[in-house]
Amino acid sequence: MNDVASKAKVTVTMDGSNRSAELPLITGTIGPAVADIRKLYADLGIFTYDPGYGGTAACESKITYIDGDQGVLLYRGYPIEQLAEKSTFLEVAYLLLNGELPTAAERTEFDRGVMHHTMLHEQLRRFYDGFRRDAHPMAVMCGVVGALSAFYHDSLDINDPEVRRISAFRLIAKVPTIAAWAYKYSIGQPFMYPRNDLGYAANFLYMMNAVPTVPWQDNEILTRAMDRILILHADHEQNASTSTVRLAGSTGANPFACIAAGIASLWGPAHGGANEAVLKMLAEIGHVKNIPDFLARVKGKDGHARLMGFGHRVYKNYDPRAKIMQQTCHEVLAELGIQDDPLLDLAQELERIALSDDYFVSRKLYPNVDFYSGIILKAMGFPTSMFTVLFAVARTVGWISQWREMIEDPSQRIGRPRQIYTGAAQRDYIPAERR
Ligand code: ACO
Numbered sequence: 001m002n003d004v005a006s007k008a009k010v011t012v013t014m015d016g017s018n019r020s021a022e023l024p025l026i027t028g029t030i031g032p033a034v035a036d037i038r039k040l041y042a043d044l045g046i047f048t049y050d051p052g053y054g055g056t057a058a059c060e061s062k063i064t065y066i067d068g069d070q071g072v073l074l075y076r077g078y079p080i081e082q083l084a085e086k087s088t089f090l091e092v093a094y095l096l097l098n099g100e101l102p103t104a105a106e107r108t109e110f111d112r113g114v115m116h117h118t119m120l121h122e123q124l125r126r127f128y129d130g131f132r133r134d135a136h137p138m139a140v141m142c143g144v145v146g147a148l149s150a151f152y153h154d155s156l157d158i159n160d161p162e163v164r165r166i167s168a169f170r171l172i173a174k175v176p177t178i179a180a181w182a183y184k185y186s187i188g189q190p191f192m193y194p195r196n197d198l199g200y201a202a203n204f205l206y207m208m209n210a211v212p213t214v215p216w217q218d219n220e221i222l223t224r225a226m227d228r229i230l231i232l233h234a235d236h237e238q239n240a241s242t243s244t245v246r247l248a249g250s251t252g253a254n255p256f257a258c259i260a261a262g263i264a265s266l267w268g269p270a271h272g273g274a275n276e277a278v279l280k281m282l283a284e285i286g287h288v289k290n291i292p293d294f295l296a297r298v299k300g301k302d303g304h305a306r307l308m309g310f311g312h313r314v315y316k317n318y319d320p321r322a323k324i325m326q327q328t329c330h331e332v333l334a335e336l337g338i339q340d341d342p343l344l345d346l347a348q349e350l351e352r353i354a355l356s357d358d359y360f361v362s363r364k365l366y367p368n369v370d371f372y373s374g375i376i377l378k379a380m381g382f383p384t385s386m387f388t389v390l391f392a393v394a395r396t397v398g399w400i401s402q403w404r405e406m407i408e409d410p411s412q413r414i415g416r417p418r419q420i421y422t423g424a425a426q427r428d429y430i431p432a433e434r435r
Contacts, residue, residue, distance in 0.1 A: 010035045012044065019044055030065060047418045054313065059246065060409065063096060063401055064237045071317035075235060076100070084324045089230040089394070090114060090200050093172055096235055096401040117173035118194035118203065120181070121151045128185045137182035137389045138267045144178045146260030156254045158407055167255040168400045175396045176200070179389045180207030201227035204393065209381065221335040222380055225328050229376065232321045232369060233391050235398025237314075241265040241272065245399040246406050250415040255403055262399045263392050269308070272391040275370035275377070276384045278309040279343070288349045299359045307354060309371030316364035325372040332376050343375050
């Protein structure tokens with residue numbers, strides 16, 4: 001971070017008074033400059049107002065960069081397209097956590113280090129019996145990930161760097177097991193214990209799909225597609241769930257509790273729940289001929305209908321992840337021998353019509369990462385309720401990287417926003433008989 005206060009600043013003057021405040025301008029490596037408003041309240045007695053934080057930098061970070069207008073996404077400086085094509089999820093995890101790509105030796109050690117932790121404490125297995133069979137797997141994720149805090153008392157001292165390292169490994173390794181077991185529990189099949197001889201993505205597909213009675217056959221194309229989906233979802237700067245993790249972590253809460261908070265935040269349909277919502281929307285539209293009626297409802301804002309999988313708080317251009325998803329979608333459908341998928345046809349037609357419709361064009365609403373991911377996951381046999389869970393598996397790496405960065409940042413303070421109070425002014429209590 002470059003504090004260029006001596007050269008550049010923003011001066012805020014209060015109308016009708018001679019009071020003003022000088023706000024230093026801070027620049028990062030790339031991206032817009034940021035006015036440091038910390039002294040605004042002290043100097044002028046005013047807060048800033050930014051609901052949804054669309055214009056607020058809440059922290060300094062070296063992890064992920066997004067240029068929403070250009071449709072650029074970089075992890076530690078590397079374009080997402082290059083990582084999706086050339087890297088693997090665990091290598092990306094190393095990159096996000098440590099800042100640099102690993103050497104071959106570092107990578108082997110890291111892969112082994114993470115995979116070593118894939119098993120769950122056997123007592124944690126019994127937690128699943130406490131859930132209804134029809135519980136949403138995200139409810140199970142929130143509960144079981146939060147419960148990890150009760151099993152790793154040696155990993156709760158967040159001020160110890162070694163504790164932070166091992167917690168990161170544990171979370172990244174165990175989240176796929178927790179997720180796959182949530183699914184197995186819901187369908188009444190035996191839990192499959194992790195296999196560390198398989199890679200990260202292959203092991204996840206194994207725990208999801210294998211049964212003890214039939215030999216498991218790994219599929220290279222599907223494993224690669226899963227690995228790519230994990231890479232695309234690994235981090236995305238200060239989105240709602242990551243900010244939730246940082247806010248929870250700013251209080252000194254343990255990492256397992258913080259990641260559970262992130263999972264809860266991700267669950268909403270405006271965030272990680274969107275790919276599930278896309279499939280529901282496509283099913284509701286049903287046929288290409290119904291698209292105009294559906295879009296008319298969206299544009300008329302009837303019942304808050306939205307074109308799910310479209311629009312993004314930051315991207316005002318094509319989400320670069322959506323392009324890779326679209327390509328992966330074709331690869332997966334070809335591998336599975338699905339020549340004509342009515343859902344894909346419907347999605348492509350919907351995209352084509354929306355991208356030429358003035359309502360979406362003028363608001364810069366483009367497909368986001370979730371528009372195609374649901375179709376891929378459905379083709380791979382994932383039930384819709386598991387879509388957001390898969391997102392949580394991938395994002396755990398981003399959350400834990402951001403959490404570690406926050407803890408190691410000397411300027412970190414407890415997150416404590418202020419408000420514009422619009423409730424009643426001070427008044428006296430009135431006894432019930434006089435109200
Ligand atoms: N369909 C129809 N209209 C939309 C959509 C949409 N998907 N998204 C935004 N708009 C409209 C809004 O109604 C608003 O129109 P108005 O100016 O006439 O009132 C305008 O575009 C701006 O929308 P905001 O809600 O202010 O945009 P915001 O940045 O707050 O929302 C969000 C971003 C939540 C992602 C939104 O675009 C949305 O709900 N999309 C659908 C859900 C979705 O796909 N979420 C996944 C996001 S990616 C991720 O989390 C991995």
